[in-house]
Amino acid sequence: MRKITKPVFFIVLILILGFAYLTYAGIHTYYGDIRHSAIKGVDEIRWGIDIQGGVNATFEPELENEDQKITENDMDAAKAVIEQRLVSLNITDSEVYADYTKHRIMVSFPWQSGEEDFDPAEAISELGDTAQLVFVKGTTQPENLEDETVVLTGNDVKKAEAGQYQDQNTGETTWVVSLELNESGKQAFADATTELSGSGQISIWMDENMISAPNVNEPITDGKCQISGNFTYESAKSLADKINAGALPFNLRSTSTNIISATLGEGAKTAMTIAGIIAFIMVAIYMIIIYRLPGFVASIALLGQAAGTLACISGFFGNIESFTLTIPGIAGIILAIGMGVDANVIVSERIKEELNNGKTLNGAIELGYKRAWAAVFDGNITVVFVAIILMGAFGPTDSVFGTLLKPLFMAFGASTAGTIYSLGYTLLVGIVLNFFFGIFCSRLMLSSLSKFKAFKKRKLYGGVENNG
């Protein structure tokens, strides 16, 4: 680190300030009234239900009798129905967790009180309705299930699944959805496909939406067929899920509903923002008073760390999806920044100690970082473990950490604890950034500053002035 020169401080400072500003403001381009975000700013942070207000509902299947078995496929399918419905209600910002063991589906979506054309209670009751799938001759939606164009309903489909199909002439492999019909559907489908063979289309509808309208190439008499189209694995699986959803054997009823008003949330949001700003300023002042120059550098590094955490939440980086920020999530940020303060405190204390042991300024800075490293690393890494466990335990069951810890938490459902997941996420991100800003950047800045004659005084580092 001896090669660090005077300009390094200014480069790092400008980069951090620029990054902090971009995180705050974002970059937007305007096409008329439509705002397009090239980089998302803090105003685009997706606030959680607890801060923004919203709706949180738990669904359970309504079983016809006690012997009815529910499989993981059933649950996946039910999840797909609800997701489909949320989208058709224009709620794209939602979280739907499926609980395989307890047979529960938990839905939460933010809701703002300003939305007058959206009634959350109605939305919830709509989400729980049985999904109705219909196969129709032609592409016109039928009036009702007794309409003569209706070929099949969801009850006639035994199973749908995503599969691969290889064209025998071209050798091309494509994703398809394979359907298996039950006895009642087999005959009806055979008749309809014979009638429409070569010239007609059969459209597949779920509720109000047309999912697909495949061409009928040949009569299908064995009760098995494939829906081809421009499918990827995801879209094929998604369609199969939706078709299975139509064949869902149960109605979903909401067992628990939370309507959280935005008024309560707005207060929380403002309070936390103000508290965050005041706390940051106070911590910075304290650090500068106690540690002087290292404290000043630490404050800049903390700004970078705070901005970085917010950037990972707002979706600043294209490859990191925006994340819902909840109150425990904010507390996670505070804790991570606390760890950042701690890292800087440990280093600054160490530098002071080395100076008092008679080391030269450069030597003390070098040794300070070197000796503090083990403590900071061990302390932070254990918190990383905690963060990962929280994310695995309370996050989506199909996430990386969720899959990793699945054996441990298999007995439990996906509990309604997106807030704890949020805490784990902000903690993890904050600590990773702590290594970058709290150690790496602050070391660059401090070493660079120490090259200036004005900053050579040992007093500025908490040391005692000597004549050397």
Added chain:
Amino acid sequence: MAKEKKILNVVGKRKVFYSISCGLIALFIILTFVLGLNVDIMFKGGTILTYSYTGDIDTNGVQSVVTDVLGQKSTVTKGENTATKQSTVKIQLSSTGGINEVKQTELQVALEEKFADNELALFESSDVKASNGLDFFLKCMVAVIFAAVVTIIYIGFRFRKIGGISAGIFSVVALLQDLCMVYGCFVICRFDINANFMAVLLTILGYSINATIIIYDRIRENQNLKGSKLELEELVNLSVTQTLGRSIHTTVTTVMAMAVVCVVCTIYGVSSIISFAFPLIIGMLAGVYSSNCIAPTLWVMWRRHAEKNPKKSKSAASKNSGRR
């Protein structure tokens, strides 16, 4: 050269520390039975309906409407939101089944009819099954236990020179002490045992382990530097004293930050955050205390015990090889 700092004798005072900790934990257990726990509906099951209103409202009147419509007893309390200055009336219904939407609508219609002048409006509605909460609670426990095991293994590996696994176990003992302090804070302050409680426990878990590791790191370093020249007691006392500056300044800054959150949230009346931020302060103070006074002193006691009974303890052998 600076004036030599007086080395603190934490090991010598360990019995005082253990007495304080055990006394407090005993007190919290007694208080739990005396005061009872404010268990949130998420663990108990039930429904809390909050209505905003204007003018004045009679809680007994609300209660009788609830009894008429739902046929069950309820606790009705009035409140005011300091942020919005809105008056609220809270109806707490302890029910295992929860109140469905139809019943909720019926109740609201009945209330609006009876209190037509009060402009009643549903402000918040919480309806949680007990099983939901129990699941969550158990899952948190498994997460905490798993985190503790991972920590012990990690410390066991990284601090093998100072008797690894035993050091790890004592860091977890210190951690449990901190969690008990957080629990006590919830009991005394009458905060609801809810998701916030779990979030505080999990946050303090990280904070406390970090604080203990900082001390262990110094013990490890001093052992490398000074080897067996120092007695165990001196080694620990020296290490605690050397890291005292860090302990104080880190605690002051983090506690100060959370105190700001408490004050601002009190002004805004967002009580859900206070029941998070205040116990966090208690946990942080407990964390710095236990990492300085409990974990390293217990570790010294264990090492002394192991020296006296070398056959009884495997770690004595590894300790001796580590010290020489």
